[in-house]
Every structure is written in C-alpha cells, then in structure tokens.
Amino acid sequence: MTKPQHHEIVVIGAGICGATITNELLERGKAVCIVDAAPSPASACSSHAYAIAHPHIGKGSPRLLRLTRIAFLLAEARWGAVWHQHGIFQPTKKDREFDRAAITNHLSALGLDETLAKPLSAGEASEVCGITQSGVWLARGASLNLFEATNQALKNQERLTCIWNTRVARLENRDGQWFLFNENNEAILSADKLVIATAMDSKALMASIGIRVPLKPVRGQLSIFSIDKNDPWAEKLPRVGISGEGYCLPAEQQMEGGYRWMVGSSFDEGEDDLSSRELSDEFNREQARGLVDYAQGKSSGLKKCGDFVGVRCVAGDRLPMIGALVQRPGIFLATALGSRGILWSALAAKLISAQVLDEDLALLTRFGFAADLVAALAPARFFAGALAAPAALGALASNSKPVFPSAPKTK
Numbered sequence: 326m327t328k329p330q331h332h333e334i335v336v337i338g339a340g341i342c343g344a345t346i347t348n349e350l351l352e353r354g355k356a357v358c359i360v361d362a363a364p365s366p367a368s369a370c371s372s373h374a375y376a377i378a379h380p381h382i383g384k385g386s387p388r389l390l391r392l393t394r395i396a397f398l399l400a401e402a403r404w405g406a407v408w409h410q411h412g413i414f415q416p417t418k419k420d421r422e423f424d425r426a427a428i429t430n431h432l433s434a435l436g437l438d439e440t441l442a443k444p445l446s447a448g449e450a451s452e453v454c455g456i457t458q459s460g461v462w463l464a465r466g467a468s469l470n471l472f473e474a475t476n477q478a479l480k481n482q483e484r485l486t487c488i489w490n491t492r493v494a495r496l497e498n499r500d501g502q503w504f505l506f507n508e509n510n511e512a513i514l515s516a517d518k519l520v521i522a523t524a525m526d527s528k529a530l531m532a533s534i535g536i537r538v539p540l541k542p543v544r545g546q547l548s549i550f551s552i553d554k555n556d557p558w559a560e561k562l563p564r565v566g567i568s569g570e571g572y573c574l575p576a577e578q579q580m581e582g583g584y585r586w587m588v589g590s591s592f593d594e595g596e597d598d599l600s601s602r603e604l605s606d607e608f609n610r611e612q613a614r615g616l617v618d619y620a621q622g623k624s625s626g627l628k629k630c631g632d633f634v635g636v637r638c639v640a641g642d643r644l645p646m647i648g649a650l651v652q653r654p655g656i657f658l659a660t661a662l663g664s665r666g667i668l669w670s671a672l673a674a675k676l677i678s679a680q681v682l683d684e685d686l687a688l689l690t691r692f693g694f695a696a697d698l699v700a701a702l703a704p705a706r707f708f709a710g711a712l713a714a715p716a717a718l719g720a721l722a723s724n725s726k727p728v729f730p731s732a733p734k735t736k
C-alpha cells in the first residue's frame with residue numbers, strides 16, 4: 326500500500342454538521358482535512374435554504390427539552406451574520422385551552438426567560454406578531470440558510486484542507502491510525518482522529534468497522550408557494566415564522582406585490598426518494614391552513630413555485646448521535662440530526678471538538694451540559710452493556726448490537 330496523505334484530524338462529510346465541527350476545530354487552532362463525495366459543500370440535506378430554529382417547548386423527553394435550549398443558545402451565538410432572527414410563534418394546540426399560568430410555569434421550569442419564550446393570548450399575539458391565535462412567542466426564533474451557513478463555515482481557512490469528489494467507502498485501523506479507502510479500495514487518507522458526519526451514509530462507514538448504528542431515512546418536502554396580492558390568502562400570511570403541526574417562514578412580499586411563502590414539511594418515514602411529489606405539496610397546503618388557522622383557504626390560492634426535498638437521518642430514539650465511539654478509539658460520530666440540523670450541529674461542534682481535543686468534559690458545563698445529557702447523545706447508548714450512563718460514559722460496549730432505548734418519540 327502506498328502511503329496516503331496523513332492528517333491529525335479528518336472530518337468526513339461537508340454538510341452543516343461536518344462543516345460546523347470543522348469550523349470549531351479551526352477556530353481552536355487545529356488543522357483539519359474535510360473530505361466529501363460531492364464537488365462542493367452542502368450538496369445533500371444541508372442544501373436546505375429555509376430551516377428554522379427555536380428551543381423546543383412542547384412535548385418531549387425532559388432531556389430533549391434541556392438539550393434544545395442549550396443547542397439553541399449555541400446556534401444563536403455561532404451564526405452571526407447569516408442568522409435571520411424574525412421570531413417564531415407556536416400556536417396553542419387546537420384541542421387545548423390557553424392557560425397562561427400553566428404555560429409560564431412550564432417555560433420557567435425549562436429555564437426559558439421571556440426573551441426566549443413568552444405566552445400570549447390571541448389579542449396579545451395579534452399586537453406582538455400579527456397572529457390572532459393564542460400561543461407562545463419565541464422572539465429569538467430564527468431561520469438559517471443551511472447552504473449559506475455551511476459554505477461560510479468552510480470559507481478561506483488557512484489550516485483547512487478540502488478534498489472534494491471523494492467518496493469514502495470504508496475505514497480500517499492499522500497500528501492505531503485510521504485509514505480511509507475509496508471505492509477502488511485505494512487508501513486515500515490516514516488520520517489519528519476521524520469525525521464521521523455523513524448522515525445516513527454513516528451507517529455503511531460504521532458497518533465497515535463492525536459497528537451497526539440504528540439509523541433510518543425520513544424523506545421531507547418543503548413547498549414554496551406564490552400568492553397573488555388579491556387572493557384571500559394574502560390577508561392571512563404571517564410576518565413571523567410559525568411552528569406547530571409543520572412550520573412556515575414569514576411570507577416575503579415580491580416586487581409585483583404578490584407573496585412567496587415557504588411551508589413545510591412532509592415526514593415520510595423510511596423513504597429516501599428525492600423526487601418532488603404533488604401529494605407532499607397538498608400535505609403542506611393542509612399544514613398551511615392549520616398554521617394560520619384558515620380552514621377555508623383554497624388550495625388554488627397557494628400556487629407551487631418551488632420546493633426543497635431532502636432526506637433526514639434519524640436515530641431510533643429521535644435524539645442525534647454525537648460523541649466519541651468508545652469501542653473504536655479515534656472515531657467520533659456526529660449524525661442523526663433529524664429535523665434539527667441547526668441545533669444539533671451547533672451542539673456537535675462543542676461536544677465533538679472537546680472530545681477530539683481530549684478536554685475534560687466537565688468544561689462543557691459552562692454551556693449547560695451535564696453528564697446525563699452527554700450520555701443521552703453518546704452513540705454508546707445504542708450498544709448493549711453501555712446503557713448505564715453517565716458512569717458508563719467511558720465504558721467499553723460489550724458488543725456492537727444496537728439496542729433501542731424506550732424513550733418517548735418526539736417530532
């Protein structure tokens with residue numbers, strides 16, 4: 326075997342996840358090599374231009390709720406110029422009463438102050454954000470163009486080596502170093518530390534080193550609608566984002582007076598077909614009616630003018646897999662970002678870089694991380710014998726058979 330180029334740290338996958346981790350490592354003075362099968366960054370799910378971010382306040386495991394708060398604050402601090410803060414409104418579910426005291430207690434138990442989440446009656450919501458429904462106002466909620474953010478994270482960095490058009494087909498450990506092989510079984514790179522951020526393809530790469538990870542694809546389609554200025558829908562369009570059953574961005578007024586409105590997304594479990602579907606647009610029209618409480622809205626008023634179709638990568642318990650792979654020292658996994666690419670990539674950047682740099686994880690408590698949260702994200706949670714977190718954080722798994730914890734499912 327001819328000796329391939331060696332790097333201390335290689336990141337595989339230049340989506341939002343790999344790019345954010347790479348950016349953090351570069352900022353902390355490390356040299357990084359990033360490799361991707363595509364000719365440029367953000368070619369897959371992270372080509373999404375209309376992603377939203379806010380702390381999760383609804384149903385969900387307590388850990389999920391704590392994690393999304395930490396992750397939201399990290400994402401907000403990270404993205405600066407490309408972070409588009411417009412606020413996001415979360416309407417009260419149709420079958421629920423608006424109970425201000427109960428919501429206030431719930432939000433304060435989650436550590437969310439009024440700048441992050443504030444209950445509003447329908448009258449207040451109409452004044453604050455132009456929506457005549459009760460709910461919770463997430464004033465710092467924002468959207469991010471994942472394509473733009475990924476590219477920004479990898480821009481003009483001196484210590485960054487980018488290798489494009491290079492699919493990594495398998496991994497192998499030789500004498501403590503990780504070797505990356507292409508589809509012709511040629512060793513293309515070697516690394517001391519290897520970060521795998523290849524979404525669904527992490528499954529095949531991990532299988533090449535004898536580890537099974539329980540990942541599944543979930544297809545999603547977001548629709549871009551155009552609305553004539555005289556159509557009744559025009560009166561209903563929001564000037565802020567809305568997140569509930571589905572989500573939408575603030576409607577954008579066009580030069581000619583009409584509007585463009587992004588509404589998503591379908592959630593097609595187990596599917597990975599990237600072709601556009603009329604059925605998914607119709608589903609999004611239905612979500613649009615629910616989001617702005619306009620059951621009579623005609624489908625014909627929401628004319629399709631574009632879409633985004635992507636495949637989310639989701640783990641069995643709906644939390645991302647972020648952390649060192651204790652069974653294979655030197656490998657770090659950051660995948661299963663599901664529908665929260667913005668939040669989980671910001672979290673992955675801090676957690677993976679701390680682990681790659683061999684830092685004391687106790688330092689992460691300054692961001693609100695606690696050992697139980699690190700354990701909840703660790704890939705080890707899926708392997709028999711490694712479930713007794715947090716004490717077992719550093720424990721070796723007894724085998725690589727995936728075990729699905731029975732955590733409640735979340736959206």
Ligand SMILES: Cc1cc2nc3c(=O)[nH]c(=O)nc-3n(C[C@H](O)[C@H](O)[C@H](O)COP(=O)(O)OP(=O)(O)OC[C@H]3O[C@@H](n4cnc5c(N)ncnc54)[C@H](O)[C@@H]3O)c2cc1C
Pocket residue numbers: 337338339340341342343360361362363366367368369370371372373375376377378471491492493494522523524526527530544545546547589590591633634635636637638659660661662663664665666667668
């Ligand atoms: C319809 C829809 C709506 C969504 N809405 C939101 C939202 O509102 N907010 C939000 O935060 N998130 C949202 N998401 C989720 C978000 O888009 C994803 O979580 C995120 O883009 C995943 O990023 P990633 O870097 O993990 O994966 P990807 O972007 O898929 O990147 C993986 C990279 O790895 C590369 N790669 C794969 N295999 C190999 C290999 N063997 N060798 C080399 N390179 C390889 C690929 O080329 C790709 O560049 C949505 C997703 C969908 C589908």
